[in-house]
Amino acid sequence: MMKRALFTAAAMLLMIFTSVLWAQRPNVYILATGGTIAGSGASSVGTNYTAGQVEIASLLDAVPQIKEVANVVGRQLVRIGSQDMDDATWLLLARRINELTSSDSVDAIVVTHGTDTMEETAFFLSLTVGTKKPVVLVGAMRPSTALSADGPLNLYNAVVVAASPQSVGRGVLVAMNGGVYSAATVTKMHTTNVEAFGAPDAGAVGYVLNGEVHYILPLEHPDDSLHFSVAGLEALPRVAVAYGHAGVSPDIIEAVIGSGYKGIVYAGVGNGNIHKDILPVLEEARRRGIIVVRSSRVPSGPTSLDNEVDDARYGFVASQLLPPQKARVLLMLALTRTDDWQQIQRYFNEYR
Numbered sequence: 001m002m003k004r005a006l007f008t009a010a011a012m013l014l015m016i017f018t019s020v021l022w023a024q025r026p027n028v029y030i031l032a033t034g035g036t037i038a039g040s041g042a043s044s045v046g047t048n049y050t051a052g053q054v055e056i057a058s059l060l061d062a063v064p065q066i067k068e069v070a071n072v073v074g075r076q077l078v079r080i081g082s083q084d085m086d087d088a089t090w091l092l093l094a095r096r097i098n099e100l101t102s103s104d105s106v107d108a109i110v111v112t113h114g115t116d117t118m119e120e121t122a123f124f125l126s127l128t129v130g131t132k133k134p135v136v137l138v139g140a141m142r143p144s145t146a147l148s149a150d151g152p153l154n155l156y157n158a159v160v161v162a163a164s165p166q167s168v169g170r171g172v173l174v175a176m177n178g179g180v181y182s183a184a185t186v187t188k189m190h191t192t193n194v195e196a197f198g199a200p201d202a203g204a205v206g207y208v209l210n211g212e213v214h215y216i217l218p219l220e221h222p223d224d225s226l227h228f229s230v231a232g233l234e235a236l237p238r239v240a241v242a243y244g245h246a247g248v249s250p251d252i253i254e255a256v257i258g259s260g261y262k263g264i265v266y267a268g269v270g271n272g273n274i275h276k277d278i279l280p281v282l283e284e285a286r287r288r289g290i291i292v293v294r295s296s297r298v299p300s301g302p303t304s305l306d307n308e309v310d311d312a313r314y315g316f317v318a319s320q321l322l323p324p325q326k327a328r329v330l331l332m333l334a335l336t337r338t339d340d341w342q343q344i345q346r347y348f349n350e351y352r
């Protein structure tokens with residue numbers, strides 16, 4: 001009798017202890033979009049696989065340690081390879097995150113994502129999600145079926161970053177291979193290595209080690225003017241990226257003019273330099289009201305204003321430290337607000 005009473009009391013204490021722990025852990029909501037982290041292949045040693053095959057519930061089951069860090073809920077938003085990411089999915093994702101983070105029952109968001117366009121999605125979210133709560137993107141370079149798959153530890157680390165009070169107010173982050181990066185500066189630097197991400201101009205903002213996040217860089221205070229509302233937006237203005245190279249032909253830009261594009265990002269050479277045959281076509285684009293942003297195909301350093309190219313004379317915008325793929329994101333969002341190139345230049349100047 002006595003034994004049974006003791007046993008019941010111990011069980012109750014355990015239940016109370018567990019529920020106190022549960023209540024103390026942050027609530028992290030995981031939105032899954034696919035990518036290699038959810039990839040599946042026939043061989044555990046080959047590079048031939050299909051992205052976005054595995055459901056988030058199975059990915060979470062593979063990392064039970066996550067439950068010790070946070071209370072997690074995982075939901076599948078879409079299941080795509082991130083090479084197929086599009087504006088409609090970005091708008092859906094931004095709205096969903098805004099909705100979730102406005103609830104007191106959600107402390108942070110993790111987005112599982114393919115690595116190919118992760119930096120663009122992260123940057124888009126950094127401009128459209130209005131919360132101080134952590135939003136962390138994570139992916140993997142090896143599919144879930146690979147020998148030494150990197151997804152499980154990356155996912156665990158992303159939850160660690162999201163669950164940390166130190167991550168509050170740091171904007172949208174990317175957690176890959178132990179590094180923590182800011183959305184504005186992160187880029188994919190290697191096509192296949194697990195150490196695929198870096199931030200050539202700024203470096204990582206922090207790292208995760210032994211289940212703890214450590215920040216190297218102090219907290220930034222992003223300018224509130226660079227928040228673009230996506231409420232009620234059905235689509236984004238079309239912006240094309242054209243790539244500069246030796247012997248580039250003007251017909252690639254001519255095809256863009258008159259095709260409904262509101263903006264062109266020219267990924268120029270060097271400091272965003274433009275071939276002599278391209279310049280008149282870009283001037284024509286400006287005459288037709290298309291915003292032209294000069295960026296660079298060079299992986300680091302700014303495309304600086306009014307240096308080798310006289311931007312003021314042509315009405316061109318210089319992308320500063322944003323590479324072409326992120327310049328496109330900012331230009332699309334800027335165009336939802338204004339078509340004044342000088343105002344758009346001021347938005348880009350935030351990234352110097």
Ligand code: SIN
Binds near residue numbers: 036082083113141
């Ligand atoms: C993708 O971006 O969805 C495929 C590649 C990857 O996730 O690493």
